[in-house]
Structure formats: C-alpha cells, structure tokens
Amino acid sequence: MQQNVVEIVKFKLALGATESDIMGVNPAFTEWVEQQPGLLYRSLTKDSQTGEYLDIIYWQSMEHAKAVSAQFPKTEVCQRLTQYIDSESVTISHSNVLSQTPCSG
Numbered sequence: 001m002q003q004n005v006v007e008i009v010k011f012k013l014a015l016g017a018t019e020s021d022i023m024g025v026n027p028a029f030t031e032w033v034e035q036q037p038g039l040l041y042r043s044l045t046k047d048s049q050t051g052e053y054l055d056i057i058y059w060q061s062m063e064h065a066k067a068v069s070a071q072f073p074k075t076e077v078c079q080r081l082t083q084y085i086d087s088e089s090v091t092i093s094h095s096n097v098l099s100q101t102p103c104s105g
Contacts, residue, residue, distance in 0.1 A: 038064025
C-alpha cells in the first residue's frame with residue numbers, strides 16, 4: 001500500500017519582494033500543481049510573527065512528490081515564483097503521513 005506524503009516548503013520573501021508578488025503568481029502556480037499526478041491537497045500559509053511562509057502539499061506517494069520536485073526548477077511558472085523567494089531561506093521536507101483526517105473545507 002502506498003503511503004501518503006506531506007511536502008513542506010518553508011521560505012521567506014526575497015529582498016524587495018512583497019506578499020502581493022507571491023500572491024500574484026500563486027493562481028498560476030496552483031493551476032500547475034493541480035495538474036500534477038498524485039496531488040491530494042495544497043495550502044500556503046504565513047506565520048504572522050516570523051513572516052515565514054509554509055507551502056504544504058499532500059501527495060499520494062513519495063514517488064509523486066519527488067517527480068514533481070524534479071520538474072519544479074524546469075517549469076516557467078515555478079521560475080516566476082522563485083524570483084520572489086529568498087533561496088537561502090528555503091527548506092524542503094518530505095514526510096510519510098502516519099495519520100490524517102479527511103479535508104472537508
């Protein structure tokens with residue numbers, strides 16, 4: 001049985017970038033992510049105290065998560081998104097989901 005995977009990308013904005021910049025690209029990025037095989041759910045959050053963002057994506061399997069990660073730097077919309085991200089701040093983790101409830105909202 002395949003185990004679902006959660007991908008968590010933590011980042012800060014690049015110097016001079018604004019939340020409006022990120023949110024301006026977000027609809028196109030969301031559309032791209034929704035076309036990727038294995039997508040279950042995605043959310044983008046911001047910590048109001050630190051200003052750090054978390055892009056949280058649930059995948060059907062580790063294979064799906066890794067395949068999309070490999071395509072990310074080659075994709076135009078992803079390149080547009082990364083211009084607003086401080087590359088030094090980025091951390092990416094992939095973890096097996098041990099327990100979850102359905103997303104209903």
